[in-house]
Amino acid sequence: MTKDKSQPDLTELAHKTQALFMGNGAGGAQFEKVLEMQDRLLREAETFTRQWFERRHEATETALKTLQEANSNGAADPTQAMRAMADWQRGSIERLSEDLRDWTALCMRCADTAKAVQLEAALPDAEKGKAAGESSKSSSKSKSGAAAKATPV
Numbered sequence: 001m002t003k004d005k006s007q008p009d010l011t012e013l014a015h016k017t018q019a020l021f022m023g024n025g026a027g028g029a030q031f032e033k034v035l036e037m038q039d040r041l042l043r044e045a046e047t048f049t050r051q052w053f054e055r056r057h058e059a060t061e062t063a064l065k066t067l068q069e070a071n072s073n074g075a076a077d078p079t080q081a082m083r084a085m086a087d088w089q090r091g092s093i094e095r096l097s098e099d100l101r102d103w104t105a106l107c108m109r110c111a112d113t114a115k116a117v118q119l120e121a122a123l124p125d126a127e128k129g130k131a132a133g134e135s136s137k138s139s140s141k142s143k144s145g146a147a148a149k150a151t152p153v
Contacts (some may be wrong), residue, residue, distance in 0.1 A: 002122045037117040041110050055095045062088055065077045 016129040070081035 033117045037113055039048040044106055044109055044113070048102055051098060051102060055098060059092060059095055062091055082150045 066084040069084040070076065090108065
């Protein structure tokens, strides 16, 4: 019984495998793009986290101030305590709104970054130049068309 399957050329297989791990191979540019994307995402996450902790720090400081105001005259004043608590809660709602706004913006920036890097890595160099030329032509056409429509009578 002879085997119909031919043995793969190990030298050719080794060269193909080696190209994956070489910095100048086709995969090298894609790895660089992924690393660049990770750096951008890290900077975005660091900014978001720093701002989030600053808001938590502000919340703690204002909570302490609220407690001090509630007991400012040495005796508990329910009216003053309610007013101070309402002010603190209003500030907390504003901080939570900022958290949500910043989180949404972070997610959008990260998605845009990932999309842009994936598109750059997917397009060969020749297509990148062609796509850039087409986008500048289409933007100049739309600008001239918009200017013609926007001209007052």
